[in-house]
Amino acid sequence: MHLEITDLNRIFVGKRGSVVALKNINMHIETGEFVCAVGASGSGKSTLLRLIAGLDTPTSGTINVDGQKVTGPGADRGMVFQHYSLFPWMTVQENVEFGLKLQGCSQKERFDTASYYLDVVGLVNFAQAYPRELSGGMKQRVAIARSLACHPKVLLMDEPFGALDIQTKERMHEYLIDIWQRLQCSILMITHDVEEAVFLAQRVYVLSSRPGTIQRELTINLPGDEETPKNRTYKIKREPEFFKYSDEISSLLRGSHTEEAEAIAQ
Numbered sequence: 574m575h576l577e578i579t580d581l582n583r584i585f586v587g588k589r590g591s592v593v594a595l596k597n598i599n600m601h602i603e604t605g606e607f608v609c610a611v612g613a614s615g616s617g618k619s620t621l622l623r624l625i626a627g628l629d630t631p632t633s634g635t636i637n638v639d640g641q642k643v644t645g646p647g648a649d650r651g652m653v654f655q656h657y658s659l660f661p662w663m664t665v666q667e668n669v670e671f672g673l674k675l676q677g678c679s680q681k682e683r684f685d686t687a688s689y690y691l692d693v694v695g696l697v698n699f700a701q702a703y704p705r706e707l708s709g710g711m712k713q714r715v716a717i718a719r720s721l722a723c724h725p726k727v728l729l730m731d732e733p734f735g736a737l738d739i740q741t742k743e744r745m746h747e748y749l750i751d752i753w754q755r756l757q758c759s760i761l762m763i764t765h766d767v768e769e770a771v772f773l774a775q776r777v778y779v780l781s782s783r784p785g786t787i788q789r790e791l792t793i794n795l796p797g798d799e800e801t802p803k804n805r806t807y808k809i810k811r812e813p814e815f816f817k818y819s820d821e822i823s824s825l826l827r828g829s830h831t832e833e834a835e836a837i838a839q
């Protein structure tokens with residue numbers, strides 16, 4: 574899998590003028606990579622993900638997945654949103670089977686695939702539960718299973734843990750690292766949480782605000798990363814390298830805020 578974004582611009586034109594949400598975005602994601610795009614509010618993160626998902630159209634520039642131009646939504650890109658997007662009237666099993674049903678898979682194939690991914694996210698025992706019976710973290714694990722069940726080439730995650738409390742969020746990070754290692758899937762996650770990006774990603778794109786541009790691309794190398802399988806647990810947060818990356822990204826974000834504030838003041 575090779576996702577390539579070239580000279581991407583998105584300008585929103587409204588009654589009160591135009592907003593340059595994204596300007597000259599160039600980025601790529603390779604097979605099995607875990608990449609985060611981190612940026613402050615208004616840096617165009619959601620716009621970027623919606624464009625990759627094919628839910629919006631660029632003003633200029635291109636997005637290609639394995640050389641195919643993105644022109645709309647497709648099963649090759651799975652989405653997980655911040656707000657739980659499960660169907661409340663369906664059981665967990667039915668929710669995970671939903672995309673497979675749309676793809677025309679047989680009942681047995683749907684059942685087997687959904688059961689496999691529910692096992693991956695540790696929710697086999699909740700297959701017959703309804704979303705209302707689950708905690709926020711469990712709902713997001715179902716949403717991840719539902720996306721993965723359709724075998725996307727890349728999983729796109731829009732602040733998926735933004736609504737969770739800190740302890741649940743940390744547990745979800747470890748779950749996600751585990752899923753990513755086991756399935757060797759490609760993930761692009763957007764977030765405003767610097768520590769989340771450093772903990773999860775192999776590479777981080779730092780976005781500036783208004784207009785959203787790529788300020789910096791960092792490769793994250795934390796102790797233990799050279800081993801296989803990668804071994805990121807919460808202990809890594811105590812390492813000086815973790816502080817160094819978090820500090821560098823936070824400084825970049827603060828800088829972009831200052832410029833934004835100055836631009837507003839002028």
Ligand SMILES: Nc1ncnc2c1ncn2[C@@H]1O[C@H](COP(=O)(O)OP(=O)(O)OP(=O)(O)O)[C@@H](O)[C@H]1O
Binds near residue numbers: 587612616617765783
């Ligand atoms: N449909 C739209 N029409 C007009 N302007 C829009 C539209 N969508 C986004 N924008 C503007 O584009 C900019 C980027 O918005 P976007 O939601 O992508 O940022 P974000 O980084 O995801 O922010 P947040 O973290 O607050 O969700 C903002 O200035 C926003 O007001």
